[in-house]
Amino acid sequence: MKVFLNGLKVIKGEVFIMKDRCKGCGFCVTCCPMDVLEVSKKFNVNGYHFPVVKNPDDCINCGLCEILCPDFAIWSVLKEERQVVEV
């Protein structure tokens, strides 16, 4: 097991949400593979339910939410990248 893990990269991302652009389509919330996002109970200025971050530590910076969002309201950036060294 040690051999396999060695050299693997662990990637953490950070999600940014521009909530007033969101139109509440729900693509990002449903398609996130790590279940990072959830739909907020609040409304934004246009009256839509925007996404909020539920589990900030789980984001792997896959960028799926960023590419799916029709309104350019959400994106992720690389926060931390480290290589697993033999333990």
Next chain:
Amino acid sequence: MVEHTDELHPSEYFLQAGSIPSIWCPGCGIGTVVNTFIQAVEKSKIDFEKICVVSGIGCTGKVAYHVKFNSFQAVYRNPIKRASELKLKNPNLKVVVFLNDVDFMTSGAEGFIGVGKRGVALCVIYVNNFIYRIFIEHKALSRTPFIGTTVENNIESPFNIPHLAKSCGAQYVARWTPLHARRLMYSMADALQKPSFSLIEVISPCLMYYASNGIIGRSLDRVSFFYDNSIIKHGEPTENLDIRPPNKIIVGKFVDNIRE
């Protein structure tokens, strides 16, 4: 967690200031197609000053307003012809055409065939909204709560766009749905590099049309219905690509060769 942010979206540079939130309905696939296109441009490292976006009428026509590439909307006559004139006069440009059903069929089919046969190097991104009734047997949709222009089965047979494109001489033909965003992005990046006529069909049903029949579900359900009912088969012969009810929609990359 950041909710309010002064940081900018990575694609902000390619968007017309103040045009977002876009004009499209919540959950419409056109927005995702534009997002994907911008990422494909970034990825393919084409000089973006050489890209020119041409769009036609209707919802897809608004693409030209939202992106900050050189762009225009061909409201009169068909966008493919306008785009090919542009390309023939400025061979250095990379011309991308966004089409919908109406551009394509009411005036566009003739232009499409002519331009394809001449091998003008356009990249055509065709967003199939399923509005124009000959493009799908609506039986496909009546199995679900989503019904298009005909409530009962459509008596006309469906129209096979990838096959038409291939017969017209397109050297790159692919079909995806908006939720296949990554694959769509790689397809677009490929098509942008081709020195020949290429077509990408995006199955992105018009949500409002289905909602207007009184059956209002979440927009996401309607989009993901097409995602769930598609099957990826690369290199499938284009004759088999009709969208017919009991069968799944075949998506993938069907033709990829370069005209010598």
